[in-house]
Every structure is written in structure tokens, then in C-alpha cells.
Amino acid sequence: MRAIVVGAGVIGLSCAVRLAESGHQVDVVARDLPLETTSSVAAALWYPYLAYPFERVTGWAQTTYAELARLAETHPKAGVTSVVGTEVFRERMADPWWSDAVPRLDRVDPAGGGLPDGYRDGWSFTAPVVEMPVYLAWLQQRLEALGGTLTRLALGALPDGDSGAVVVNASGLAGRSLAEDASLTPVRGQVVYVEQFGLDRWWLSADGPTYVVPRSQDVVVGGTDDQGSWDRTPDPEVARRILERGARLVPGLADARVVGHRVGLRPARPSVRLEEERHAGGARVIHCYGHGGAGVTLSWGCADEVLALFEGRS
16 A cells, blocks of 8 residues: 655654555655754653653553664664663652653662752653654665655645545644644744763753753753744743753753754644544545654654554554
8 A cells, every 4th residue: 555644754754664664655745854854853862741641652652662772772873872861850759650661760869969959859761862863864764765755845735645545644733734733733942952071861850841962972952841932043042041951960061062053843732643534535644743742752652553553453
């Protein structure tokens, strides 16, 4: 069977690769090429953020964790590594709702000196970190090696499926118009890139939120959570505050050289939309969008479910 995948971010490419691996003809069409998408901006630390409902998200996240960990072991050119890090809190917290998705979660003893000043609780775990420019290029190469195609095409509407192809709508925030879904809203996220100064673990706090994620050549420092904002222009004052918050977690940031700024618009929705829609004449659309700040984190779990719907197994 043939699939037309709309969208070339991490969700669209992951779905396309899974479909192509199963022997289907796959053509991806998108207004923005992979390195132009919101996915390319992401710090891409595995972490379920701004994605609902929790029970479905946990399953998708667990599947994705396992696949990203496998890629880290078996595909060194994919840009995926497994990195230990710590999430910190200013008061005692219950275990996170997504704890079943990770193999192990270790509490940090506040008396042991493992927490930054001002924090009273935290947990450490190993999480996949994905260098998105490298990973998106790898996904595209994987798709093309399997016979799939990627074409830049600005669509005014979803393909009608009259050709017999199944349409996979992985258009992210563009689903507001393509799927006429007003429940889909942007959540603006600004990040700062600094030179890699020897950092080998990630840090995360709900303040801001704040995250410090090391990559091979740089460190991604975020961020913001601006509900409903469409502004893609980095704000210098916001960047200053991001670095200030980050330095509370990692003091070495204070002396790190800034090498870039970017803004991404997360596609948030009250719940991830992953379902099949059938139209008159038998045309099929599988919607897969609304992943909030967890596109990378849910990508392979959602791609597996899209494949099952495509093949009539779900």
C-alpha cells in the first residue's frame, strides 16, 4: 500500500520510516524540510512534557525510550546517546506519573550534596539525548534508503486520498488549518546554545522550565513555556534569564560562550490526536499530531501505532 505522510518533523519521519520498513511505498510532503521544523530546535532530551493523556503517553514514551536506547547502541551515526541526568525540585515530590517508562529512577539524597543550592528533592535516571540536526538527517537518509521520498510542498488542505493512498497527517501545528483543529495551539519555547565546556550530564527543573542538555559540540539551555505565542524571534532578555536559571543548576554555564539562539513552537493539544478518520468513498486519513513538547519522546511509540492502524491491526 502507499502512504502519503504530511509533515517532515520527527513524528512524520518516524512514521514514514516505520511504514517503509514494513514494505509500504511512502512519500513525505511538507512545507518545511526537516532542518526547518520545530523538531530541529528541540533539546531532545527524552522526557514526557506537555503531552496527554498520561496513560497513552506513558506507553508511547516507553516504546520510544527502548528504540532510542537501541539506536544509541547500534547506530552511532544517528546522533542518539544515553546520558545520565537529574531532575530537581524545590520541595519533596511523589514519583513521576511516567516512572514506568524508564528502566530505573534513583532518588537523590539531599544530605549527600547531589542537589544544587535551593533544591530539596530530585531523581536521577539515564535518558536518551538526541542531536536533532544529526538525527533528522539520519531519519531522512533511512527513509530514502528504503525507497521513500521527501518533497517540499505547501499544502492548502490534506491530500484527498482518491489515488488509493492512505494519508498520515503528521503536520504538527499546521493541523490547525489542515485538520481544521482549533484545539491545537502553539507553546513557544526559546533556547540558547552555548559551547560545550565538558558537561556530560543533563539537568532539569520546573522553574521556567529550565533544562541544560549536553550534546557533542554544544549545550542546549532552555527554556520558556509561552502558551499561545506565535513569536519565533529570540528575545535577548529572555535568553539572559534562561542562562541565569541554567547557571543555578550548572555553574559552569556562567562562563560558557553563547553560539546561537532559536525559538520553536510546540504543537500542544488537550490530548495527542492519534486516530483514523474515514471519508466518503473509502479515503483514509490517520491523524498523528498534538505531541506538545514530547515529539521526540513519543515518536516511535506513535509510529508503531500508526503502522498498526495503516495495516488494519488496531
